[in-house]
Amino acid sequence: MYRYDEFDRTIVDERVKQFRGQVARRVSGDLTEEQFRPLRLMNGLYLQLHAYMLRVAVPYGTLSSKQMRMLAHIARKYDKGYGHFTTRQNIQYNWPKLEEVPDLLADLATVEMHAIQTSGNCIRNVTSDQYAGVAAGEIEDPRVYCEIIRQWSTFHPEFSFLPRKFKIAVTASEDDRAAIRVHDIGIQLVKNAAGETGFRFFVGGGLGRTPVVGPEINSFVKKKDLLSYLEAILRVYNQLGRRDNLYKARIKILVRSVGTGEFAEMVDKEWQFIKDGKYDLPQDEIDRIKAYFAPPAYETLPATDATLKDKIEANADFAAWVKRNVAEHKVPGYGIVNISLKPIGGIPGDATAEQMEVVADLAEKYSFDEVRVTHEQNLVLPDVKKSDLFVVWEALSASDMGTSNLGTITDMISCPGLDYCNLANARSIPVAQRISERFADLSRQHDIGDLKVKISGCINACGHHHVGNIGILGVDKKGQEFYQITLGGSATEDASIGKILGPAFSYDEIVDAVEKVVDVYLEHRAPGEAFLGLVDRVGLDPFKEKLYAAH
Amino acid sequence: MTGYVVTANRLDDGEVVYLTADRNWSVSLSDSEVLASKEDALQLVSWSEEPEQMKDIVGPYEMEVDAGPNGEIIPLGQREIIRAKGPTVHPHFGKQAGRNG
Ligand code: SF4
Numbered sequence: 251m252y253r254y255d256e257f258d259r260t261i262v263d264e265r266v267k268q269f270r271g272q273v274a275r276r277v278s279g280d281l282t283e284e285q286f287r288p289l290r291l292m293n294g295l296y297l298q299l300h301a302y303m304l305r306v307a308v309p310y311g312t313l314s315s316k317q318m319r320m321l322a323h324i325a326r327k328y329d330k331g332y333g334h335f336t337t338r339q340n341i342q343y344n345w346p347k348l349e350e351v352p353d354l355l356a357d358l359a360t361v362e363m364h365a366i367q368t369s370g371n372c373i374r375n376v377t378s379d380q381y382a383g384v385a386a387g388e389i390e391d392p393r394v395y396c397e398i399i400r401q402w403s404t405f406h407p408e409f410s411f412l413p414r415k416f417k418i419a420v421t422a423s424e425d426d427r428a429a430i431r432v433h434d435i436g437i438q439l440v441k442n443a444a445g446e447t448g449f450r451f452f453v454g455g456g457l458g459r460t461p462v463v464g465p466e467i468n469s470f471v472k473k474k475d476l477l478s479y480l481e482a483i484l485r486v487y488n489q490l491g492r493r494d495n496l497y498k499a500r501i502k503i504l505v506r507s508v509g510t511g512e513f514a515e516m517v518d519k520e521w522q523f524i525k526d527g528k529y530d531l532p533q534d535e536i537d538r539i540k541a542y543f544a545p546p547a548y549e550t551l552p553a554t555d556a557t558l559k560d561k562i563e564a565n566a567d568f569a570a571w572v573k574r575n576v577a578e579h580k581v582p583g584y585g586i587v588n589i590s591l592k593p594i595g596g597i598p599g600d601a602t603a604e605q606m607e608v609v610a611d612l613a614e615k616y617s618f619d620e621v622r623v624t625h626e627q628n629l630v631l632p633d634v635k636k637s638d639l640f641v642v643w644e645a646l647s648a649s650d651m652g653t654s655n656l657g658t659i660t661d662m663i664s665c666p667g668l669d670y671c672n673l674a675n676a677r678s679i680p681v682a683q684r685i686s687e688r689f690a691d692l693s694r695q696h697d698i699g700d701l702k703v704k705i706s707g708c709i710n711a712c713g714h715h716h717v718g719n720i721g722i723l724g725v726d727k728k729g730q731e732f733y734q735i736t737l738g739g740s741a742t743e744d745a746s747i748g749k750i751l752g753p754a755f756s757y758d759e760i761v762d763a764v765e766k767v768v769d770v771y772l773e774h775r776a777p778g779e780a781f782l783g784l785v786d787r788v789g790l791d792p793f794k795e796k797l798y799a800a801h
Numbered sequence: 802m803t804g805y806v807v808t809a810n811r812l813d814d815g816e817v818v819y820l821t822a823d824r825n826w827s828v829s830l831s832d833s834e835v836l837a838s839k840e841d842a843l844q845l846v847s848w849s850e851e852p853e854q855m856k857d858i859v860g861p862y863e864m865e866v867d868a869g870p871n872g873e874i875i876p877l878g879q880r881e882i883i884r885a886k887g888p889t890v891h892p893h894f895g896k897q898a899g900r901n902g
Binding site: 276277279282283297298299300301302330345347348349597668669670674676677679680683726729730731 | 810812813814815816817852855856859860877878879880883884887888889890891894895896
């Protein structure tokens with residue numbers, strides 16, 4: 251894992267000190283709220299419906315056990331005993347008190363964590379594949395480049411006041427688990443015909459009011475050019491992005507208005523000024539960062555484990571969990587364990603301090619001290635020996651984290667919605683909970699198979715509803731909560747934006763409506779046909795008939 | 802009959818507060834002053850935005866309320882109902898916990 255150098259440590263410590271002074275001045279009245287607000291936002295502190303909310307960065311979703319324990323400590327000491335993992339692989343606390351936030355940040359800094367650039371119009375936390383470094387078939391560990399981008403973008407003076415927030419995701423697998431096509435910049439590590447590794451760039455993807463699947467603007471950028479090319483994109487955006495209209499300020503609007511080809515040319519032109527200059531990324535710098543992400547000391551093991559086989563045969567629940575939640579590891583004898591933060595009827599992405607500690611202990615004991623946060627609001631133990639899977643599952647199950655529902659209908663993404671969020675139109679969490687309860691039966695879930703449901707409480711789309719196979723968007727109708735359904739969205743390598751099914755459903759109707767959508771799928775699917783395949787094949791009509799016929 | 806209440810969040814912990822007739826901020830909606838017209842409410846919002854008031858609160862605005870059968874003040878709209886109680890998914894957190902009445 252990456253460890254802070256002197257420079258990182260100093261800037262984080264200084265920032266805590268500076269924020270302590272700013273809070274004191276706000277409390278004493280020396281700073282007005284107008285003056286203070288941008289300062290607190292620069293430190294990830296929002297004001298929500300009932301309290302402040304602090305968003306803590308988890309760089310590319312990687313945590314050590316020690317860091318996870320600190321997150322638990324913070325949940326207990328400064329919050330109400332829990333935290334919420336987000337679609338940006340970060341964690342949010344819902345109840346910190348203003349005057350305690352500097353102490354909280356000082357505690358975080360002791361484990362090399364902070365809340366810098368988790369808000370505001372800057373380059374946000376770079377996200378990545380939760381299977382980075384362990385996925386079978388991956389080209390390289392993408393976190394090396396995430397870290398390089400993090401260092402380049404942190405406090406970048408030119409890009410601290412962009413037209414709008416800016417999100418970058420990096421992956422190195424064909425299977426896109428990081429939703430790169432719906433980021434401002436999505437980067438995929440690829441090999442060219444000569445066998446060299448470089449980067450494929452997608453620019454101008456995003457959700458929100460105007461959902462767009464990002465188009466490719468360059469199919470191969472050399473490794474050494476990573477930062478100069480990024481710099482060129484950001485310069486073009488910084489100069490031409492619309493600052494006059496909040497809703498048109500994202501880079502996707504710029505790319506759309508000038509056209510992908512023209513945008514790529516503008517970037518290229520800018521790039522020529524800075525290429526082969528100070529932004530060049532020398533191989534020894536890549537190697538230096540790479541050393542932090544060196545693979546752990548794996549044992550040489552047989553690909554299959556006899557004890558695992560016995561346990562699977564003896565225990566159907568365990569077998570179901572292994573099948574659903576354990577992914578293939580690149581090293582024989584190991585598995586990637588997905589920890590579901592979606593127990594039936596639970597709050598998607600929430601974890602209690604105790605649960606965080608259980609995960610930290612398991613990571614320390616069984617996964618080389620590492621945990622990952624996924625953009626689908628789950629956790630991952632990346633390196634578990636197959637022979638340890640059973641004990642890990644038992645421990646997770648004892649703490650309500652062993653549900654074998656990865657990728658099923660109950661593994662929903664849900665934003666905080668109107669239960670917490672100041673911008674919300676409608677609640678998201680209780681809708682997710684009710685859907686989860688409706689489909690509680692695991693055998694029914696497994697029979698339905700993979701099905702991604704994503705819920706947002708407003709058009710800002712933090713819950714990624716546009717790219718849900720079934721997307722649910724909360725809307726406000728005269729103070730009442732209503733929900734619009736979209737079908738056919740996807741956030742993976744075949745990214746697509748869901749289509750609106752028809753008029754919205756009330757809070758009471760929405761769960762029945764979702765169940766009817768599932769019924770249509772089960773009724774019409776060909777053997778082995780995925781939900782997206784069916785929607786592609788038959789369109790929305792059979793769904794419309796079922797849902798609106800009686801209206 | 803609908804009326805208006807001026808509301809904000811408390812600076813130190815973000816707790817929802819309401820403006821009372823004696824120009825204090827209370828955590829309890831039942832303490833608030835109900836104003837008959839939106840104009841009156843907006844005037845008080847302007848007053849709340851003065852630097853002196855803004856020492857203790859953040860983001861004052863007017864909200865609509867209704868009178869219940871026993872004269873209690875009922876917030877209108879889901880957003881204000883939730884602000885007045887706490888998250889519906891955590892019945893023990895927020896004002897509904899009873900801590901602040
Ligand atoms: S989607 Fe809307 S309601 Fe949900 S967290 Fe984002 S801003 Fe809030």
